[in-house]
Amino acid sequence: MQWEVVIGLEIHTQLTTQSKIFSGSATTFGSEPNTQASLVDLGMPGTLPVLNKEAVQMAVKFGLAIDAEIGQHNVFARKNYFYPDLPKGYQISQMELPIVGKGHLDITLEDGTIKRIGVTRAHLEEDAGKSLHEDYSGMTGIDLNRAGTPLLEIVSEPDMRSAKEAVAYVKAMHALVRYLGICDGNMAEGSLRCDCNVSIRPKGQVEFGTRCEIKNVNSFRFIEKAINSEIQRQIDLIEDGGKVIQQTRLYDPNTNETRAMRSKEEANDYRYFPDPDLLPVIIEDSFLEQTRATLPELPPQKRERFQSQFGLSLYDASVLASSREQAEYFEQVVGIVGDAKLAANWVMVELGSLLNKTNSDMTKPPISAEQLGGMLLRIVDKTISGKIAKEILEAMLAGECVEIGIGSADEIIEQRGLKQVTDSGAIESILDDMLAANAEQVEQYRAADEAKRGKMFGFFVGQAMKASRGKANPGQVNELLKRKLEG
């Protein structure tokens, strides 16, 4: 049987406000437990929530960025459940009239095509505190610093058809909220969390299969693995004659399996109703226009501009535009070196592999745009070859020359004596010495027929480059060498 996978995602993004959504407590991550939990956050009787304007503005910004209708009349509701990480006994959320309505986000698939994913809605709500179940002799420890942190919950349409598409969507959403500056995207600290709804159906069937929800997956890699393991579980189950039961599941990275949460944990009946403590929120047209004016250039526009302004391919343009830091870095490098294709290659390929190697990302690149741009200038003016450039990159990574300057390519070239040799007299003398040392091979080359010569020629080029310690201009070496061997 051919199965089709259907995936919809709920992404919770913590908004980067200074204070909480309904109280004046700070939202700093990692503070001492309960030092950012005020009477409102503690759910004390007699306190009232007062909505944070910035949280509303951030939500509106997001809505505008995904082309959504903005709920100009929106209402907060109570979602009732008892759990000590939200001591009021309910979470203030939005049900009927969310702030962000239907919108969409485009993702770039691996084959370079663009797919549009629908966003059903996004609503504002408050985050819960943290429960610590270990170490407190039979008790649970509660830290309410996080309680009341503003969240924007972004609900997608069931538009994704593979784990890879789901990851591409989360990455695009991650990039977008960072572009907008409304969420720091730090998944390890829980600033962006994802629930995945997964179901399968026979290919061609119109109705959806029964779905399962995998709760709280917190890395791109785990999202892909969790979804794939859930897909396999559902296929195995159905092919063995079983039925998928709608339930909430948790992903365990250690076993690479999802398991059902106990039914007690999910026996929820939230009894939503409008929160009488909060009046309806009216978003005026003037507020919308003000907010629209603050929108930065977003990934799709950037991608198009990179294609038209720099002549980059769709793929290169979308990779470079995928994160704000990377796009800005690239533009800085282009600003220095002028050659956009060269800059794109080095940012995507060489810098990309350095990032992998050093386990870092574009928020803290190991080599600055000035350093990279300055070095590319030296490739363009033929001071160095591409091979030497890689050596210089390594040296920059090791922090070479920072003690005598800024660790620039010029400093490293000077210090290491890496300047490319383009003086043909000097190259000729290198070649003469090398050919003399390999007289036997020269004989063989001259005796060989044309077909065999190619490979042998490569040997001489290698020897010449080695003799010049990589500094001879490869083009000139080729040309002069050919002449001498024909000699």
Next chain:
Amino acid sequence: MALDRSDVEKIAHLARLGLNDADIPRTTEALNSILGLVDQMQAVDTAGIEPLAHPLEASQRLREDVVSEANHRDSYQAIAPAVEDGLYLVPKVID
């Protein structure tokens, strides 16, 4: 619409109210009389009327995003039944 005993038991559980057996018939009756009032209101023609989210005809005022709360953990925790390492302790919520 009328509630029966099992509805009331379920609602009581959701609200974490410990109703004893003797209370249940009385509570069921009280709730049903409230629902009776609701039924009466349901009969009113509300076509074309926007649902009411709040009885006051006003809109929410928004607060500037400024931290205005200082740390008063010690005084808040002074009245808590159990605290440790700055955490509020509650009966264990998972097994």
